[in-house]
Amino acid sequence: MNHYDYLIVGAGLYGAVFAQEAKKAGKTALVVDKRPQIAGNVYTQEMEGIHVHVYGAHIFHTNNKRVWEYVNRFAEFNRFTNSPVANYHGELYSLPFNMYTFNKMWGVVTPQEAEQKIEEQRRAAGITEPKNLEEQAISLVGTDIYEKLVKGYTEKQWGRPCRELPAFIIKRLPVRLTFDNNYFNALYQGIPVGGYTKMVAGMLEGTEVRLNTDYLEQKTELDKLADKVIYTGPVDAYFGYRLGALEYRSVRFETEVLDMPNFQGNAAVNYTDRETPWTRIIEHKWFEFGTQPKTVISREYSSEWKPGDEPYYPVNDEKNGALYAQYKALADKEEHVIFGGRLGEYKYYDMDAVIASALAMCEKEL
Ligand code: FAD
Structure with missing residues (x-):
């Protein structure tokens, strides 16, 4: 049986960056993910020739030149600029x-x-x-x-x-006394041409990946395969929720293929009235200026999270902050495990921040 320097739990951005850097440093790694696909929450799936952002719309934006140059090694980024539109009972406004x-x-x-x-x-x-x-x-x-x-x-x-x-x-609400419709104040912005999954596949190239493999279900056997574990799953799950479950805010997506080339003329339309039940509609083709005859849209519904649901946004309050601090103390005692990423650190990270965090950890570790 192969033995590896690292077992990487999670094939999302954090795990993929670590795999790439470990390979460059001449170390061996095995990546496992419980999902049937790579890329974690930035996974894009092709439908009708359109790259659909399955776990929510993802727009890459950063002021970090090093991270921008890093991701550009694995994908060509297009000129997409996020310019959402607000729909208030049919009145349209720029955001x-x-x-x-x-x-x-x-x-x-x-x-x-x-x-x-x-x-x-x-x-x-x-x-x-x-x-x-x-x-x-x-x-x-x-x-x-x-x-x-x-x-x-x-x-x-x-x-x-x-x-x-x-x-x-x-704390602030962005007010611009200009006609600039660009939502982000970032130096660099875009969407990887061909989807995020292709970009993450590039990062994982040359590293063995086992999908449909839940680390926590096979922990004893998998731990034997490597000297050290990089764990990017939920920190509370790792410890069997022994101190209680950390809470999240969840989102439900209703995705539909429509037999028309253009549904709303923009990637994101926010519904700012109280009566419309969804918060946003994403029309995925506009992330890549698609010319397909059909279109794919996702309605987003913000929802209360229950244990077992997909965790999306950590709840930034005192109760959960205190609970996380207790889990962090346990995590720090696990000698052969490094906890990282949005679930491992119970922290909202933008994509550029999670990449920067993984690179910083690689510098220390590799
Ligand atoms: P993940 O991508 O969640 O990867 C963790 C992986 O670990 C998953 O694949 C999971 O299946 C796997 N895993 C968990 N437990 C186990 C286990 N027991 N065994 C095996 N595998 C396991 N950022 C931006 O910069 N721009 C955006 O526009 C943006 N939009 C967002 C929209 C939404 C709705 C959300 C929630 C986030 C958004 N983000 C955005 C943030 C972005 O999604 C994160 O920065 C990124 O996904 C974090 O990567 P990660 O590797 O830490 O986690």
Whole structure:
């Protein structure tokens, strides 16, 4: 039986970067993933010639030149720029809030007029110390933008009224007094041509991968195969949930193939009213400027997470923070295991951040 330097649990970005760097350093590694495919949550599946982002829309954006150059070794990135549209009961607005938004909302034409309008509404609300998310949003952007573009979306996303949500969730709301529709303020942005799965396959090239293999179900046998384990699964699952389960916010996706070339003319449309049950519709072909005769859309529903559901966003509150700290203390005692990635560290990581984190760990370890 082969023996490896490393057993990598999880074929997502963190695991794939580690596999690539281990290979370069002359180490041997075996990657296992419980899913039937590689790429973790950035997995893209081809449907009707379109790369569908199965676990949620993923837009690569970064200010980190080293990470940008790194990913460009495994994929060619296209010129996609995220410019979401907000749909409020059929009224369409540009996101982030910019001059197109203000012109549509109030008929203002110049940046000075827009600034004045926001200031008037802020002052009229007279909130000095915001006590909740509603007050925080109104004190930042005024009542109109709050009512039409923030309130409904945020309430659907968190499953609670904005008045019951803490103000800190929105420290800032991006307000641009320009016509720039680019949602991200990042130096580098794009989508890998051919999908993320192809990019991750490039990172894993030359490393043995076993799919449909749950590490925790076969831990004793798998541990014998390697000197060290890189674990990117949920940290609480590793310890058999002995201190309780960490909570997540979940998302449900309803994906549909439509017999038409263009459903909404944009990759992302956010539904900012309270009545529409979904938060967003993603039309996947626009990530790659598709010309296919059909289209694939995904409606996204934000949902409460129950144990057994797919974990998406860690819940950033005191209770879960304290529980994670206890698991982290246990993890630090596991001598031959390194915990990494969004599930291993119970942390929301953008893709560039998870790659940077994996590269930093490789520098220490390899
Ligand atoms: P994962 O991709 O989750 O990989 C972990 C792997 O471990 C999985 O494949 C899992 O099957 C496997 N695994 C778990 N347990 C076991 C086990 N017991 N045995 C074997 N295998 C196991 N980032 C951006 O930069 N831009 C975006 O637009 C963006 N959009 C996002 C949208 C959503 C809805 C979410 C949730 C995240 C988004 N992200 C985005 C973040 C991005 O998804 C993460 O940065 C990235 O997926 C983290 O990679 P990872 O390797 O840590 O985890």
